[in-house]
Structures are given as C-alpha cells and as structure tokens.
Amino acid sequence: MTVRFTYRQLEYLVAVGDAGTIAQAAGQLNVSSPSISTAINQLEAHFGVQLFVRHHAQGLTLTPGGRRLFSEAKRMLADAAALNDIAEDVAKRPGGPLAVGALSTLAPLLSAKFRKSFEQSFPESRVSLFTGDQTTLFQQLARAEIDVAITYDMEIPQDIHFEGLAALRPCVMLHPDHPLAQGDCVSLHEIATDPLILLDLPLSRDYFLSTFRGLGITPNIADRTNDLSVARSLVANGYGYSLLSIGTEIAYAPDGQPLAILPICEDVGHITLGLATKQITSRSAIVQAFYDHVRTQIDAHGLPATRMFC
Missing domain, CATH: 1.10.10.10 (Winged helix-like DNA-binding domain superfamily/Winged helix DNA-binding domain)
Structure with a gap:
C-alpha cells in the first residue's frame, strides 16, 4: 500500500x-x-x-x-x-562505528596506532580497519563502505575530498653493506645502474618511475613486486635497492635481515599524506573528530614508526 x-x-x-x-x-x-x-x-x-x-x-x-x-x-x-x-x-557527538581505510603500504604503519589513540580519546567509538589500493579505497568511500581513508594526494576524483596532513619525500631502501648506505643520503644518479626492486602497485609504480624521469634517469629494473614486505626482503638479502614513499624506523625485513633507509640527495619533490572522505556538505561528528585527532597526533608526535625526510 x-x-x-x-x-x-x-x-x-x-x-x-x-x-x-x-x-x-x-x-x-x-x-x-x-x-x-x-x-x-x-x-x-x-x-x-x-x-x-x-x-x-x-x-x-x-x-x-x-x-x-x-x-x-x-x-x-x-x-x-x-x-x-x-x-x-x-x-x-563523536561515538559509534567508524570505518577507516588505508593504503596497503600505509596501513601497517599508521592504522592500528591511530585507532588505538582515537579509541582511547573517544571510548564510545568503535573503529574498523580496511586496506586496499587507491582505486579500491575511493570506490569504498563512494559506496559509503568506509567513512575515511588514509592515503596520498594522487589521482583524487572530483567526488572525493582530500585534506593533506604531512608532506613526505621518497627515500631509498638498500642493503646496510651497500657503499652508499654509509652516507647521509643516496644519490639516484649514483645508484641508477644498480638493480632496482620496483614496488609494482598502480600509483606507487608511476610515482617512483616519474621520480627517475624527473632527473633524466632510466632505472635498471631487476625485479617487480606488488608486496612491500617482499620488496623489503629482496633488498635485505642483497637483490638490489628499492624506493619508498615514506621513510620508516622499521629497519628490518620480515625475515629479520637489516635494512638501511636513507633520503634521496636530489630534490625530487614530495607527496602529501592525508585523509580522504566522500565530497559532502558536512562531516559527521565522529569523522570530524578523527580528522582533528589525526592532525593533532601528527603535529605533536609526527607519523608513527616513520622518519620524515623533509
């Protein structure tokens, strides 16, 4: 009826x-x-x-x-x-469920730390964590499957709002015994002929290759992987070097082998890490509280488990 x-x-x-x-x-x-x-x-x-x-x-x-x-x-x-x-x-009132997505390369470093501190500040909140690539996260935002995504300012659709929180310079991950690991930074011109382990994720791949192109360098790509943990293990076992979009204090591969992580000597610009939401007129109280909380945490303590080479 x-x-x-x-x-x-x-x-x-x-x-x-x-x-x-x-x-x-x-x-x-x-x-x-x-x-x-x-x-x-x-x-x-x-x-x-x-x-x-x-x-x-x-x-x-x-x-x-x-x-x-x-x-x-x-x-x-x-x-x-x-x-x-x-x-x-x-x-x-900030409270209730909050679905937070993060790039698969960022989630191990940031998601749990931000969740814990947020739930401690807002005990009535219930945070769920999701991971994915950039395209997946934006699709989940559009379908309201997640409320907010931790990601980079890369290929942001018009229906997604992005708010930057930290500028990040890419860095080099190499074996600790590599001759260039003993300096304060690594020149891409000097290491260009070494075998590159390319992190072969859609936006990461394009970003790293454009970094080389911007310096007029053609890298010697020896291996590709879409898993950051595999890239870390290959580098730690002497198969080459790799680039990271964010420096990390975790100077070990998953198999326990040590790594050296250093900034790039050349001026290669930066990418911006931030939070993305669906483009709407206003945010719910809990989403706004998460924005404010993450910004406060970064301003006060920097990014968890990272070294910001800026």
Missing part, C-alpha cells in the same frame, strides 16, 4: 484529538484553521474512515476508529522524534 499521508497531517490529527477543537489546535501549532481542516479531511479520505464527529459550536470528538488511528499516530510521532534525537546525537 502506498503511503499518501504526511508527518504534518498526523501532527494535525494528534493536535485536534488532544485539543478537541480545530481552532485551539491551530493556535497551538500556529497555523490556520482551514489548513488543519483540510489535513483532517484528506486523512479521512485516504483512510476511508471518519476520524471525528463534528459538533456544531462544541468542537470535535474522536470516533472509535479515530481513537485507534489517533493513538497510533501519536506513537509514530514519538518514534519520529526519537529518531530525530538519535540523528542529532550521531551528527554532534
């Missing part, structure tokens, strides 16, 4: 049922008497039920059927008011 009545009509029905006269109900609601009369007539026509008995100069009384509908309308209005209260609470 198609619902053809409105919240306002139910409000008028309840007001008249409580007041006993249209004039008094109109005064309480600050509307005209004809507006209420029209609404009551429309409800009666829709339901096919006479709601009131009209008494000349003595107001209105509910019919037996009208009393049943009056009671149900009153309950529905109370439920609607409660729903509105819940919506206001969600919009204004």
